[in-house]
Amino acid sequence: MLSARGLEAQVVRIVEDLAERTEEAKSSEEVVRYLKFCSAFREYSLYNTLLIWRQKPEATQVAGFGAWKKLGRQVKKGEKGIAILAPVFRRQEDEESEEQRLRGFRRVYVFDVSQTEGKDLPDAPIATDGNCHDNLPLALMRVADDHQITIEVEPQVGSYGVSLGGQIKIRLGLSASDFFATLAHELAHEMLHQNSAGKSLSKKEKEIEAETVAHVVCSYFQIPTAAPAYLALHGATSDEILIRLANLTSVIRTLIEGVETHLADPEIQQVI
Ligand SMILES: [Zn+2]
Numbered sequence: 001m002l003s004a005r006g007l008e009a010q011v012v013r014i015v016e017d018l019a020e021r022t023e024e025a026k027s028s029e030e031v032v033r034y035l036k037f038c039s040a041f042r043e044y045s046l047y048n049t050l051l052i053w054r055q056k057p058e059a060t061q062v063a064g065f066g067a068w069k070k071l072g073r074q075v076k077k078g079e080k081g082i083a084i085l086a087p088v089f090r091r092q093e094d095e096e097s098e099e100q101r102l103r104g105f106r107r108v109y110v111f112d113v114s115q116t117e118g119k120d121l122p123d124a125p126i127a128t129d130g131n132c133h134d135n136l137p138l139a140l141m142r143v144a145d146d147h148q149i150t151i152e153v154e155p156q157v158g159s160y161g162v163s164l165g166g167q168i169k170i171r172l173g174l175s176a177s178d179f180f181a182t183l184a185h186e187l188a189h190e191m192l193h194q195n196s197a198g199k200s201l202s203k204k205e206k207e208i209e210a211e212t213v214a215h216v217v218c219s220y221f222q223i224p225t226a227a228p229a230y231l232a233l234h235g236a237t238s239d240e241i242l243i244r245l246a247n248l249t250s251v252i253r254t255l256i257e258g259v260e261t262h263l264a265d266p267e268i269q270q271v272i
Helices: 004-025 029-036 044-056 065-070 135-146 176-193 203-220 226-235 238-242 244-261 266-271
Strands: 062-063 073-075 082-091 101-113 116-118 150-154 162-163 167-171
Touching: 004 203, 004 226, 004 238, 004 244, 029 226, 044 082, 062 065, 062 116, 065 073, 065 101, 116 162, 135 176, 135 244, 135 266, 162 176, 167 176, 176 203, 176 244, 203 226, 203 244, 244 266
Parallel strands: 150 167
Antiparallel strands: 062 101, 073 116, 082 101, 162 167
């Protein structure tokens, strides 16, 4: 096992490299293309999210008729739209003013991706690329177990994984390396963001922390990740990544040492 100082120096090198590659990824073709795709989906208000959920709980990507058309997809015949409320604005009486005043809401209809057909949608460029032996995911699952965190693998998980506080859900059918990277990411959320200090961080700060932890743990076990693209999609800057490192060293150490300990389990050795 590495000495504390040896590991720390290695972690700093990995994170500095990640910060640099995230900046580069921002102008990469795959990230630019995916961000353009994402801009077709607007962010819905909490109330509209609730309306969508009540009418179609399994909805994952929702957009209007015209937005789907622009993406090369058509709403299938006979599909019923999901009703949401769109704000209606009125120009101020005084013509000089550009300001608009909210006049009310009108009902508009949106459709989930499952109600449409046509051109394939691009996947987020966040899959890991490379192989990892099945014993690595198994060892990381044992680490979750050591911390009383249960793992469920399900077909209907919107993203690769989700951290629910004491429970992690991971999408069924991921490759071993994607499973390992996702589990490391969600474990970081569990260990860093389920307490009151962690909960007060912004969404972006949480994602930077979780993905940096996952990237360091993966790199340590020689799994190449798509962390630069993932962080670029979240608009993270090099400085924003480096500044969070001090928060992360203890969780990184817990995960790496935990995996190494379990890799040495005779039970896991037998699986190899
Ligand atoms: Zn996350």
